[in-house]
Amino acid sequence: MENIIDKSSGVVKPGVGDRINGLGYLMVAYFLVTTVVGAGFLSLPKAVANTGWIGIPLILLFGGSVGFAVTRLGRTWLILEERWPKYREPARQPYMDMAEKAFGTIGRRICFGCVMFTLVGDGIAFLVLMAGMVNSIIPAVSVCGWILIFAVLLWPTSFFGTPKDFWLVSIFAVVATGVTIVAILIQLFLDIPLHPDPQYPNPTIKSFFLGFSAIVFAFGGVSVFPTLQNDMANRREWWKSVIIGFAVIFALYLPVTIAGYVIIGVDVSSNILLDASSGVNITIAITLNVVNLLMTYIICFNPVAQALEDICNVPNSFNWKRVLLRTAVVVFEVFFALAVPDFGAILNLIGGSTISILSFIFPPLMYMRLTDMTRDETWHEDAKDRTIPLWERIYLWMIVVVAAIGSVMSTVFALMVILDPETLGASCFADFSLSV
Incomplete structure (x- = not known):
């Protein structure tokens, strides 16, 4: 530890990368897993179906690239601590702080917009996913009806203040995913006789990039990673958390992904749970996932609400302004969930756009930008001069370029799917207009 004692006050202050009270790298690795796993793994078999057999190595490649980019994101935060000591104290928005130091106010705003779009999109996707799963158990109520029911159930929870402790939620998330x-x-494996002739056709350009976005969605959560690192006792050990965390994520993702595609083939749906034959075990799994998603929705909703309250100068207490603003956010999410009640279409849009930017593009660019900066008078006198090896710089640029191309193409195709007359025809509003 490199904690520093202030000679004038005698107060112990943290050094670069150190905090007097903080989490160890194993605990942070656990939280990293809980942040990533959840709804994403349900869509991975369909992602492989869209990309063909190459989708399996793509999961390893993309996941590994996200992990590598995230280790550089951790180094970026250490650079901030070295040059500007104020960042050695706990930060509320570390990702946005890094974006601002690298690219100024514009960078911070773009980063903020990506984080907000991702979290709101996650909320919409969770509503649709929960509705679809419960509808498979209780079909008497339509998917649209279940979206409204879950919205009513979640609306009172939107008024909660800052979450204080999510230990139980995190533990339940991992247990629910494992079960x-x-x-x-x-x-x-019991259903193998029901799929005697699975087909594995070659992917089209459109299906390939839709699969790309689904794979990226499965490795989402990067916007929260800087906050996890910020809570560490030794933030230089962030790379250990990343290696352990991503090893566990691969161990959870790959078996169900490979089995789902091998057994069902191209006909696998965007939610593998809905392809398995009904039974007690699947009903239990769906129930656990719905409860997990309910709690995850609350966690994702809270930072969105707090950020909007900061912008709108809403007092940090329970008041009518909070009720009005948070109700408006819930209504907004419900509106889009009813407009596009297609889990696959929503995750393709989020994965192809903002999650790609936050996972693949921002981390390498911020790291290279800050590393290449010329020393100035605002830096702390002990700040190090850093360099990036050529091989690493080439790999980082490859990540950025491939992700940028994939992001643009995936977003375009995702929007085409959402705006397709068939998708629009499945809208809950279309059903309402027909009934009227």
């Missing part, structure tokens, strides 16, 4: 994966694998 779900085991249940899916068991049922898929």
Whole structure:
């Protein structure tokens, strides 16, 4: 530890990368896993179906590239601590702070917009996903009806203040995901006779990039990673958390992904849970996932609400302004969930756009930008001069270029799917107009 004692006051202050009270790298690795796993793994078999057999190595390549980019994101934060000591104290928006130091106010605003779009999009996707899963158990109520029911259930929870402790939620998330994966694998192998002739056609350009966005969505959560690193006792050990965390994520993702595609083939749906035959184990898995998504929705909703309250100068207490603003956000999410009640279409849009930017593009660019900066008078006198090896710089630029191309193409195709007459025809509003 490199904590520093202030000679004038005798107060112990943190050094670069150190905090007197903080989490160890193993605990942070655990939280990293809980941040990433969840709804994403349900769509990975469909992602492989869209990309063909190459989708399996793509999961390893993209996941590994996200992990590498995230380690550079951790180094970027250490650069901030070295040059500007104020960042050695806990930060509320570390990702946005890095974007601002690298690219100024514009960079911060773009980063903020990407984070907000991702979290709001996650909320919409969770509503649609929960509605679809419960509809498979209780079909008497339509998917649109379940979206409204879940919205009513979640609306009172939107008024909560800052979450204080999510230990139980995090533990439940990992347990629910593990149980779900085991249940899916068991049922898929039992269902092999129901899929005697699975097909594995070559992907089209459109399906490939839709698969790209689904894979990226499965590795989302990068916008929260700087906050996890910020809570560490030794933030230089962030790379250890990343390696352990991503190893666990691969161990959870790959079995159900490979089994789902091998057994069902191209006909696998965007939610593998809905492809497994109904049974007690699948019903339990769906129930666990719905409860997990309910709690995850609350966690994702809170930072969006707080950020908007800061912008609108809403007092940090329970008051009518909070009720009005947060109700408006819930209504906004419900509106889009009803307009596009297609989990696959929503995750393709989020994964192809903002998650790609936050996971692949921003981390390398911020790291290279800050590393290449010329020393000036605002830096702390002990700040190091850093360099990037040529091989690393080439790899970082490859990540940025490939992600930029994939992001643009995936977003275009995702919008084409959402605006397709068939998708619009499945809108809950279309059903309402027909009934009227």
